[in-house]
Amino acid sequence: MxxxxxxxxxxxxxxxxxxxxxxxxxxxxxxxxxxxxxxxxxxxxxxxxxxxxxxxxxxxxxxxxxxxxxxxxxxxxxxYREPPLYPADAAQRKSALAVQTFFDEEIAPAVRRALFGELLKEPAYLCRMLASEKPLFTRLSYRAMQPAIRQVMRRMMEIDENSVAIARRAIRAGLDHVAAEAGPEGYLAGDRFTVADLAAAALLAPACNPPHPDMEFPQPRPARIDAWLNEWADHPGTAWVRSIYAKHRPQRVLPLRATAD
The missing domain is CATH 3.40.30.10 (Glutaredoxin)
Structure with missing residues (x-):
């Protein structure tokens, strides 16, 4: 291709x-x-x-x-080989891709499930997060559809009290992992930034609220969402995520063109 x-x-x-x-x-x-x-x-x-x-x-x-x-x-x-996200060393590349797979399959679904367990209780805020760049009519229509959409989301993400409790434990395990496994230079696979760090930081971002326009929770936030963020705020893994964002996430954000409904 x-x-x-x-x-x-x-x-x-x-x-x-x-x-x-x-x-x-x-x-x-x-x-x-x-x-x-x-x-x-x-x-x-x-x-x-x-x-x-x-x-x-x-x-x-x-x-x-x-x-x-x-x-x-x-x-x-x-x-687009430069700058590289995959290590040149075969063993480090295998390790970096394994970290990505772990966060893709084990941690990210838990982050989504636990977060939406909170967001679905705040329909106006959820609508603002997901539809803010859409035209007014689309936003109003989406807001009116929220009761049905929330039911579908709850079913598709398998959200219930027990699953959310399990998901919260998985999030903490993910934060524990990055805090424990980051090497002397602060990275998860070798001594420089790789796909391992990108994947772990991006997929944990909803628990850590990194200061980047693409993933920062919009203000003002409901008290429920502040409580969500406070739950993870003092974890060393949260500090790691925010540090990786500060060092390696470009601040350039392309204009979004909402051409899809």
Whole structure:
């Protein structure tokens, strides 16, 4: 697949840690791209038509479509080698990709489940987070659809009191992992920033509220969300996430063009 001269389109949810992984990789490599933001719930038909899946991120390059953050980053790394996200050393590369897989499969679903366990109780704030860049009519319509959408989200994410409690323990395990495994230079796979650090920091970001426009919770925040953030605020893993963002997440944020409903 050639990316030369092709326009890259990232189909995303604005506030999503899996999508943040891809945004970070593209921005880290200064790759020009267009972001197309979908509304969770109404996104289903368009996204399935595009990629045959029900979740974002999806990267379209010309007539080629790639779904899933790990596969997208693999494609980006293959076509834009500098600066590298994969270590040159084979053992370190294997370790970095294993860290990404661990956070993709074990930690990120727990972060999403536990966070939305809180956000679904704040429908107005949830709507503001997910639809803020849409036209007024779309925002109002989405707000009116919230009761039905929240039921679907609760079912799809398997959110209940027990699952959320288990998810919270997994988040703490993820924070424990980065605090314990970061090496002398502060990185998880070798002595420099790699996909391991990007994945862990991006996927833990909703618990750590890093000061970056793409993932920072909008103000004013409901008391429930402040309590959520306070739960993790003093963990050394939270300090690690915020440090990685400060050192390696470019502050350049591309304008979002909301061309999808």
């Amino acid at each position: 050639s990316m030369d001269g092709e326009r890259l389109e990232l189909h995303q949810f604005p506030y999503s840690h899996y999508n943040e992984k891809v945004r970070w990789a593209l921005d880290f490599k200064s790759v020009s791209h267009k972001r197309i933001s979908h509304l969770p719930g109404p996104h289903m038909a368009a996204v399935r038509k595009l990629a045959g899946v029900s979740e974002t991120p999806i990267l379209r390059v010309g007539g080629v479509v790639v779904a899933g953050s790990a596969d997208i980053i693999d494609v980006i790394e293959d076509h």
